[in-house]
Amino acid sequence: MRLELIKRDNPSRALRFLSPLIGLALAVITGALMFAVLGKNPFEALYVYFVEPLTELWSIHELLIKASPLILMGAGLSVCYLSNNWNIGAEGQFIMGALAGSIFPVLFTDMGGPFILPLMMLFAIVGGALWAGIPALLKARFNTNEILVSLMLVYVAELILDYLVRGPWRSPHGMNFPESVRFPSFARLPELMPMDGRANWGFVIAVVVAIGIWVMLSRTLKGFEIRVLGTSPRAGRFAGFDAKKMVYFSFLLAGGCAGLAGIIEVSGAAAQLRPSISPGYGFAAIIVAFLGRLNPLGVIVAGLVLALTYLGGEAAQITLGLSDKVARVFQGSLLLFILACDTLIHYRIRLVRTPRSTGSTADA
Numbered sequence: 001m002r003l004e005l006i007k008r009d010n011p012s013r014a015l016r017f018l019s020p021l022i023g024l025a026l027a028v029i030t031g032a033l034m035f036a037v038l039g040k041n042p043f044e045a046l047y048v049y050f051v052e053p054l055t056e057l058w059s060i061h062e063l064l065i066k067a068s069p070l071i072l073m074g075a076g077l078s079v080c081y082l083s084n085n086w087n088i089g090a091e092g093q094f095i096m097g098a099l100a101g102s103i104f105p106v107l108f109t110d111m112g113g114p115f116i117l118p119l120m121m122l123f124a125i126v127g128g129a130l131w132a133g134i135p136a137l138l139k140a141r142f143n144t145n146e147i148l149v150s151l152m153l154v155y156v157a158e159l160i161l162d163y164l165v166r167g168p169w170r171s172p173h174g175m176n177f178p179e180s181v182r183f184p185s186f187a188r189l190p191e192l193m194p195m196d197g198r199a200n201w202g203f204v205i206a207v208v209v210a211i212g213i214w215v216m217l218s219r220t221l222k223g224f225e226i227r228v229l230g231t232s233p234r235a236g237r238f239a240g241f242d243a244k245k246m247v248y249f250s251f252l253l254a255g256g257c258a259g260l261a262g263i264i265e266v267s268g269a270a271a272q273l274r275p276s277i278s279p280g281y282g283f284a285a286i287i288v289a290f291l292g293r294l295n296p297l298g299v300i301v302a303g304l305v306l307a308l309t310y311l312g313g314e315a316a317q318i319t320l321g322l323s324d325k326v327a328r329v330f331q332g333s334l335l336l337f338i339l340a341c342d343t344l345i346h347y348r349i350r351l352v353r354t355p356r357s358t359g360s361t362a363d364a
Helices: 013-037 042-054 057-082 090-101 103-107 116-142 146-166 202-219 221-231 233-238 243-270 281-291 296-320 325-346
Strands: 002-007 347-353 360-363
Touching: 013 042, 013 281, 013 296, 013 325, 042 057, 042 296, 057 090, 057 202, 057 221, 057 243, 057 281, 057 296, 090 103, 090 116, 090 146, 090 243, 090 281, 103 116, 116 146, 116 243, 202 221, 202 243, 202 296, 221 233, 221 243, 233 243, 243 281, 281 296, 281 325, 296 325, 325 347
Parallel strands: none
Antiparallel strands: 002 347, 347 360
């Protein structure tokens, strides 16, 4: 006995549009059941998780801070996934971008001026793109599995970060704590509204980049090439598109976005390097990309939703005494339900029975 997926002839357009909302609703229901199992009032817990973080101005600022890297990386990953290149290593590219961009405030402390911050961002983009270029090169030249390579490089990047902040880049004035020197004011992103909260111009940069990628995907020949190669590589070859060049393009673009997100994170709210500079933004960005339907405009909304789950998880820890793993469970269930909804909208399940003597099939 086995299950087969049979492609539907005419998938519902309405359901395709509603799929992210259905997945979100199912994830919320699952969250309510999880809270009940943990002995908490589901309605109170959901209020704390989704509404309470939006009731104060300072928490809105925190929401924008957390949404910025998710939007940037989600928009870049959308290009990868639309072109059928599976970059799972945005977390590592985020870290390497942060490291590359931090060279100036950490190693060249005597340098100053308004040109430092743009240079930091440029170095971060290059650093993230070069790290993403490793799985791209291996796939294009040797046909290696980009999922495994990009994922394993995440752990390499984490070890490099840990080594630097505990060793050569550790601040001599940090009381022996594993952290770099604090970035000077000229190496930090300015705040949007300094009197009201910590949100900085990183959110504006993220939105502008996402809109730029949307314009590229929807209004240019390169966007058409991405979609054709992602949907039908054979048709792309007939049209004269180069699949190997697309591997490089999509990975370098996604890596550059992740690297930019990294330097925005460390030059904004954090203002220094630590052994851990991300609570898993690179992996959550995968959920953001799919929740946004691989559309950069949808990614902006999805990034805000996922950022809310981080804030809600922190509020649940303080108010309800729940573990920080609750946010991870919710994010994982959200991705599961979105992918399940998309699959069942486009395919139907057929149960195939294979007895010893004769075989029979039945649709489910």
